[in-house]
Amino acid sequence: xxxxxxxxxxxxxxxxxxxxxxxxxxxxxxxxxxxxSLEEFLKVQPSLALQDHPPGLTGYLSARFLxxxxxxxxxxxxxxxxxxxxxxxxxxxxxxxxxxxxxxxSLVLGKFVGVLIPLTLLALLxxxxxxxxxxxxxxxxxxxxxxxxxxxxxxxxxxAIGVYFSSLTKQPMIAIVASLGVVTxxxxxGGASFTNPAMLALQQFSITNHLSGFFQGYLQSKDVLYxxxxxxxxxxxxxxRLGSLRNSGHQ
Amino acid sequence: xxxxxxxxxxxxxxxxMVSTTAVVDNVSLSLQRGxxxxxxxxxxxxxxxxxxxxxxxxxxxxxxxxxxxxxxLDDPMAAKQQIGFLPDQxxxxxxxxxxxxxxxxxxxxxxxxNAIQKQVNTIMGRCELSSVAKKRIGKLSKGYQQRVGLAQAxxxxxxxxxxxxxxxxxxxxxxxxxxxxxxxVAEHSCVIFSTHLLSEVTAICNRIAVMHxxxxxxxxxxxxxxxxxQNLFNQLVQKxxxxxxx
Numbered sequence: 001x002x003x004x005x006x007x008x009x010x011x012x013x014x015x016x017x018x019x020x021x022x023x024x025x026x027x028x029x030x031x032x033x034x035x036x037s038l039e040e041f042l043k044v045q046p047s048l049a050l051q052d053h054p055p056g057l058t059g060y061l062s063a064r065f066l067x068x069x070x071x072x073x074x075x076x077x078x079x080x081x082x083x084x085x086x087x088x089x090x091x092x093x094x095x096x097x098x099x100x101x102x103x104x105x106s107l108v109l110g111k112f113v114g115v116l117i118p119l120t121l122l123a124l125l126x127x128x129x130x131x132x133x134x135x136x137x138x139x140x141x142x143x144x145x146x147x148x149x150x151x152x153x154x155x156x157x158x159x160a161i162g163v164y165f166s167s168l169t170k171q172p173m174i175a176i177v178a179s180l181g182v183v184t185x186x187x188x189x190g191g192a193s194f195t196n197p198a199m200l201a202l203q204q205f206s207i208t209n210h211l212s213g214f215f216q217g218y219l220q221s222k223d224v225l226y227x228x229x230x231x232x233x234x235x236x237x238x239x240x241r242l243g244s245l246r247n248s249g250h251q
Numbered sequence: 252x253x254x255x256x257x258x259x260x261x262x263x264x265x266x267x268m269v270s271t272t273a274v275v276d277n278v279s280l281s282l283q284r285g286x287x288x289x290x291x292x293x294x295x296x297x298x299x300x301x302x303x304x305x306x307x308x309x310x311x312x313x314x315x316x317x318x319x320x321x322x323x324l325d326d327p328m329a330a331k332q333q334i335g336f337l338p339d340q341x342x343x344x345x346x347x348x349x350x351x352x353x354x355x356x357x358x359x360x361x362x363x364x365n366a367i368q369k370q371v372n373t374i375m376g377r378c379e380l381s382s383v384a385k386k387r388i389g390k391l392s393k394g395y396q397q398r399v400g401l402a403q404a405x406x407x408x409x410x411x412x413x414x415x416x417x418x419x420x421x422x423x424x425x426x427x428x429x430x431x432x433x434x435x436v437a438e439h440s441c442v443i444f445s446t447h448l449l450s451e452v453t454a455i456c457n458r459i460a461v462m463h464x465x466x467x468x469x470x471x472x473x474x475x476x477x478x479x480x481q482n483l484f485n486q487l488v489q490k491x492x493x494x495x496x497x
Binding site: 001004008012015016091092093094095096097098099100101102103246247 | 303306307308309310327328329331332334336338340342343344345346355356358359360361403
């Protein structure tokens, strides 16, 4: 059933001209940033060669190109998720789901996976650009794949935040503004220099602190766990929200 | 499948509160196979809320609902497989084609994969939608959209069909077709449909219930005390002066 719902949700996204407009803009941004990073690499290559352990092309592009896309993916997640439930409320179609033999968890997971499908396509597009260099030079595919996993995890957790906020309102704009508020906070926590122990503990919840490894070619289970838990938290909150809708009747 | 004497729908003491007001107050209903219950009432009487509770869209604050022997509160998945629900606003997606939407509806209602296409074709035929199968729902007239809503509610041959004002937006000819369809559906299931038109319930229902202020004030066979029903309804209409009831 999750597959059916995911297919419906991704189909709805992919039928929308706005999605394709976003795809076009994002592809252009990817292309520009990729070429810029490549040009930078060619400029600094002689000085890099003097270092003891210079980063290769893959390492450089992962750190300079793919890592810079992470904030963009954390915006794209809520952008694709903002209509997932708010449109159902606006078009009064929630009754179709609520009266069908589908659990709230299946519905939320289906919607979430549906949102994740176009995000996965974009993550693949981002990785394909440096991977295409493999025709000319040696490319470390594992590093690229790890970067793609990083992009997907950040997109997934931010999409889960977007799905949750879309379950709170009929207005997609309110959903995305609220989602981006939380996402921005999660990014900013990492950049602040706190001295207070409580605030330092809070800093552990920052996206920044858990993302860098993916683009530097090493995988830490605590980083993966962070994104999985962040995603699970907002999926669970959405399930609770849908349950409360049956009790409150307000949509 | 329960025997013919077992009620397909059994609701007891359903209550739904909004703040401190009971919008549905101790409503009990029991329907068997073949019964068509017309739920009559003025705007705000609690008809839609009652249907939403019976469909599992809203949770009752008190009371029990059993659908074809399955408790809607304790075993909602099994109970909901036996429910077809058309809300007052048909839950359709304007950017989907009629056939694609009905296929989705069949999948959501767990119609086996090998039977989906057949069920879609059958229901499109019965709801006179075959000619618009490939059209986008958003491009259809309100009457057609209502029929698509009706088709999604009936596609899985539910034991209990709950139809909230199904004649909304239909012209007289379409209303007649809809009545015929409801009568056919009731051959193997039970139907509740809400309306504020007395003429509509007397035309096809074999049981009539009247709701007022959240309470069931009348619940009898359609051939019993029709004059009493007429008087009761006229009184309610007069009470709610200024309403758009005809």
